[in-house]
Amino acid sequence: MSNPEFSRRDVLRTIALAVTAGGMTTAEAQHVHEMAAAETVASGGVYTPKKFNAHEYATLTRLCEITVPGAVEGGAPQFIDLLSSQNPELAAIYTGGLAWLDDESQRRNHVTFLAATPEQQTALLDLIAYRANASQEGLGHGVRFFDWARRMTVDAYYTSPPGIKEIGYMGNTAVAKFEVPREAVEYALKRSGLG
16 A cells, blocks of 8 residues: 555656756646645645745745746746645755845845845846846846746746646647737747848
């Protein structure tokens, strides 16, 4: 007889390893969302972070929401926390990156990232949003971290029910006739120089 808790952990660990190895499938991402929802229900309706302390989790939550508005509703912080709890390399990326955000915010604004104003938070993220800024003194670690955080936030949100709804994905359904939106064709032709 197999232990269902071990099986869940094993599946989650495999998915978490896939993240650092280069990606996961949509089905795997949706499985993580289902596991996070189950954890939320099991803890009385409020998700309890598995890897991050309260400050780190609050910082991650704010970072996700700035990166993709609606990401918190889509469960991005839970998604990242759950995967980080099963992957030491991913956990190190996030704990180190969140500490870097606080340190850099302290250096620039004399407050933690969470205590900074929304304008200060955005200004700091604008600096680390571009790889070209990695050569600026002290920003390299932040640029690499934000690249991870941004990709995982986008992946988490757009594989969640609200994200799927936002992009209008209908799933694998039959349609009588598929029509490419005329605006998309015109845009592609204009950008290609053919139109």
